[in-house]
Amino acid sequence: NKTECEMAIGLTDPDKIADKFLADGVALAIVKLGAEGVMLATAEERIRIAPLKIKLVCGLGSGDAFGGALSHGLIHNWSIREIGEFANAAGAYVATKLTCADAMPTEAILRSFISEQAKIKS
Incomplete structure (x- = not known):
């Protein structure tokens, strides 16, 4: 989730978090956003799912x-x-x-x- 990502990699912006994971070779980056839903990203697409x-x-x-x-x-x-x-x-x-x-x-x-x-x- 976004809070754990901040602790682990020092980033809070969901798009920057996904970019970091994708750049590091992750095929599917998922950032849970709590009351804001969830974001999923690959090199080809990025979507947000509403809560x-x-x-x-x-x-x-x-x-x-x-x-x-x-x-x-x-x-x-x-x-x-x-x-x-x-x-x-x-x-x-x-x-x-x-x-x-x-x-x-x-x-x-x-x-x-x-x-x-x-x-x-x-």
Whole structure:
């Protein structure tokens, strides 16, 4: 996340953070921005995914869910937009639950959650 990047490499601007990681040979730079969502960048593209509007219950496990969903998308060779949206939704979904271990979502649960969130936006 942005705060950890500042501690590790001394940068706070998400674009500069991504540029640094990409210049160092990382294929996909991901900067979680908290309430501002998440940014994903490759040498060819850079996107920002807006945060989902949720009722926060407990943030524990949200990062784990994000990482798991990110890995799932990478394994399935999804676009970086789909990976970002899916991982962002996974973190948000778990944050709406009290216990993180029981809240880790399946792909089907996340697809339903993403669909519900889209209805809320409209």
